[in-house]
Amino acid sequence: MRRGVAVDGIGTHNARMWERLARADIPYTRPQGVPPKSDAGKRRFLDDLTDGMIAGIDFAGMRVLSLAGGGGWDAILFAELGADTTLFDISARQLDTVRRLARQRGTPLTFVRGDMRDLSALGNGEFDLVFHKHSMVFVPDPQRVIAEVARVLSGDGVYGFSTMHPITLRMYESWTGTGWRLKTTYFEDRAIASMDPTWEFGQVRVHAPTLEYGHRISDLVNACVASGLAVDGLWEWSPGYDAGPAGSDDDLERQLPAFIRLRARKLANGARGSRSRIDPPSPPAFVRPPERSRPSQPRTRGR
Numbered sequence: 001m002r003r004g005v006a007v008d009g010i011g012t013h014n015a016r017m018w019e020r021l022a023r024a025d026i027p028y029t030r031p032q033g034v035p036p037k038s039d040a041g042k043r044r045f046l047d048d049l050t051d052g053m054i055a056g057i058d059f060a061g062m063r064v065l066s067l068a069g070g071g072g073w074d075a076i077l078f079a080e081l082g083a084d085t086t087l088f089d090i091s092a093r094q095l096d097t098v099r100r101l102a103r104q105r106g107t108p109l110t111f112v113r114g115d116m117r118d119l120s121a122l123g124n125g126e127f128d129l130v131f132h133k134h135s136m137v138f139v140p141d142p143q144r145v146i147a148e149v150a151r152v153l154s155g156d157g158v159y160g161f162s163t164m165h166p167i168t169l170r171m172y173e174s175w176t177g178t179g180w181r182l183k184t185t186y187f188e189d190r191a192i193a194s195m196d197p198t199w200e201f202g203q204v205r206v207h208a209p210t211l212e213y214g215h216r217i218s219d220l221v222n223a224c225v226a227s228g229l230a231v232d233g234l235w236e237w238s239p240g241y242d243a244g245p246a247g248s249d250d251d252l253e254r255q256l257p258a259f260i261r262l263r264a265r266k267l268a269n270g271a272r273g274s275r276s277r278i279d280p281p282s283p284p285a286f287v288r289p290p291e292r293s294r295p296s297q298p299r300t301r302g303r
C-alpha cells in the first residue's frame, strides 16, 4: 500500500484487512446480483441497494461521490443513470474490482484512493450527492468524515450514510445462555473486539480482524449539525426479522436493529445556517465504573 494514503495506523490496518478480504473474494468485496439492462430496472436495483434512502432523486447531470464504495454496484449504477460519478475507497483491490467491471460495461467513472477522513483530493462543493454505505464503522472519528463530506458537498447537497447499530454491535457474540451482555458500555469509544474475527462464507474462511467502532447516534447527528448538515431522516433496521436459534446473530437482529442510516442535507446558506445556533452541551466525561464482581456461575456460550 502506498504510504500516506491512510491518515493513521487504524486506516492502514483496515486497508490491509480489506485487501486480504478482497483477495479471498468474499461476497462483501464484489458486486452482488446482476442489475437489469433497462434504466428503469437499474433504478429499481439501485433504490433497493440504497434502501430507498435516495428514492425519487433524479441522478441525470448530478455529481455523485460513492464513498468507501469499492466492491459494490452503486458507483456504476449512478454513472449509468446519468451521474458524473467518483468512487473513493482506501483499498486498491476494492477499487480494481469496480474498475474492471466499469471497463467491461463501458461506464465512465473517476477513481480516487484514499482515507475517507481526508478528502483533500476533492474540491469544495464538488458533489450534489454523497452516498456512503456501511463503512463508518471502520473509523474511530466519524466527525472527521462528516466534516469532509460537508465540505465537498454543494449547497443543498445530500449525504446518505449507514453504519452498524452502536448498541447491537456491542452485543454480537455475547450470548450468556440466558441473554446478551454489552461488550463495552455505550459510552466507551474504543474498537469493539470480535472474539472470532474469521469471515466465513461457504468454503472460504479469512482471518481479518478489522477494527470496528460503534458510533453513538447522538454523536453522528451532532457531527452533522456541527458541519452544517440538517438531518432529515434517521432509520434503524435489520436485514431480516426471522428468528434464528437463541443467541444467534439472527436472533439478536430480530430484536435490535443491525444498522442505522442517516440522511442529511447541506444548508445552502453557509456552513452553519443563517440563524445563530446553541451548541448542545458536551456530555460529562466517561468514568469507568468500579470493577464488578464476576458472576459466581460459569456461563456457557450459545455460539
Ligand SMILES: C[S@@+](CC[C@H](N)C(=O)[O-])C[C@H]1O[C@@H](n2cnc3c(N)ncnc32)[C@H](O)[C@@H]1O
Binding pocket: 011, 014, 015, 018, 028, 067, 068, 069, 070, 071, 072, 073, 088, 089, 090, 091, 094, 114, 115, 116, 117, 132, 133, 134, 135, 138, 139
Ligand atoms: C463493507 S465494504 C462496503 C463497500 C460498499 N459500500 C458496498 O456496500 O458494497 C467497506 C469498504 O470500506 C472501505 N474502507 C474501510 N476503511 C476505509 C477508510 N478509512 N477510508 C476509505 N475507505 C475505507 C473498504 O476498503 C471497503 O471497500
